[in-house]
Amino acid sequence: MSLKIFMCPPDYYYNIDYEINPWMKKGTACANQAAVERWNELKSIIHSLGAEVLTMKPQPGLPDIVFTANAALIYRDKAVISRFRHKERQPEEKFYEAWLLEQGFKTVRLPENVNFEGAGDALFSGETLYSGYIPRSDISSHAYISEALGIRIISLELVNPRFYHLDTCFCPLTDGYVMYYDKAFDEYGNRVIEANFPEEKRIVVNEEEAGLFSCNAVSISKSVIMNKTTDRLKKVLADKGFNTYEVDLSEFMKAGGSAKCLTLKLNEHSV
Numbered sequence: 001m002s003l004k005i006f007m008c009p010p011d012y013y014y015n016i017d018y019e020i021n022p023w024m025k026k027g028t029a030c031a032n033q034a035a036v037e038r039w040n041e042l043k044s045i046i047h048s049l050g051a052e053v054l055t056m057k058p059q060p061g062l063p064d065i066v067f068t069a070n071a072a073l074i075y076r077d078k079a080v081i082s083r084f085r086h087k088e089r090q091p092e093e094k095f096y097e098a099w100l101l102e103q104g105f106k107t108v109r110l111p112e113n114v115n116f117e118g119a120g121d122a123l124f125s126g127e128t129l130y131s132g133y134i135p136r137s138d139i140s141s142h143a144y145i146s147e148a149l150g151i152r153i154i155s156l157e158l159v160n161p162r163f164y165h166l167d168t169c170f171c172p173l174t175d176g177y178v179m180y181y182d183k184a185f186d187e188y189g190n191r192v193i194e195a196n197f198p199e200e201k202r203i204v205v206n207e208e209e210a211g212l213f214s215c216n217a218v219s220i221s222k223s224v225i226m227n228k229t230t231d232r233l234k235k236v237l238a239d240k241g242f243n244t245y246e247v248d249l250s251e252f253m254k255a256g257g258s259a260k261c262l263t264l265k266l267n268e269h270s271v
Ligand code: ARG
Pocket: 020, 021, 024, 064, 067, 069, 070, 089, 119, 120, 121, 165, 167, 168, 255, 256, 257, 258, 260, 261
């Protein structure tokens, strides 16, 4: 079975109308045509790597709906639907939920007062889920999710406001590797990562690479797709057997998102 990835095209992606993370500056114009082209380029690369891309119709007035990583956390036949922290994104929840139900997922709803932003804050390395908290997701979500899905969760506190979702600074890769920005975590968070990934499996990005959202990468077997990055990181990845594919995703970075945010793996645990 091929890997299935969920994406939503940026048809209504025009302006930054609200600020809910430090990357967003109200009034910034997004070049819609360029966004559509770059999004299509990302989609073609994913497709060329053997994955199937499934799409949902976007909604006018909900520009951030393109960031499907935040739709839900998927595990086998279950989808834990997000409960967004900010009111600007809460109307997206029902569209994501309806689409995932249509795809045959059993949806899980968290209690109303528990915020959780899906795969943006929850990434698997094998069967272990790493889950970020504070800026967008509440740590209380972790216990609910662990019970609903029957999985082990390792909680990681996000301490740097620029890296407000775990997927902006932490990226598990194939063969037990992890690429991350150490300064997005405090000393304790770093100790937790070090305790779970042996040194030879850890790829630490520098400040420049973190700022280019290099950790916000789509990992498909030994290929890694990301926004334009440095030669240094490409070399480090190549030395560990990874091919890097770059797409200029600067239009989406105006909203604080990049490659990984624009995708959601639907069957990571069944392929
Ligand atoms: N503007 C969006 C927000 O602040 C960007 C989301 C990026 N998604 C992600 N998974 N990091 O919610």
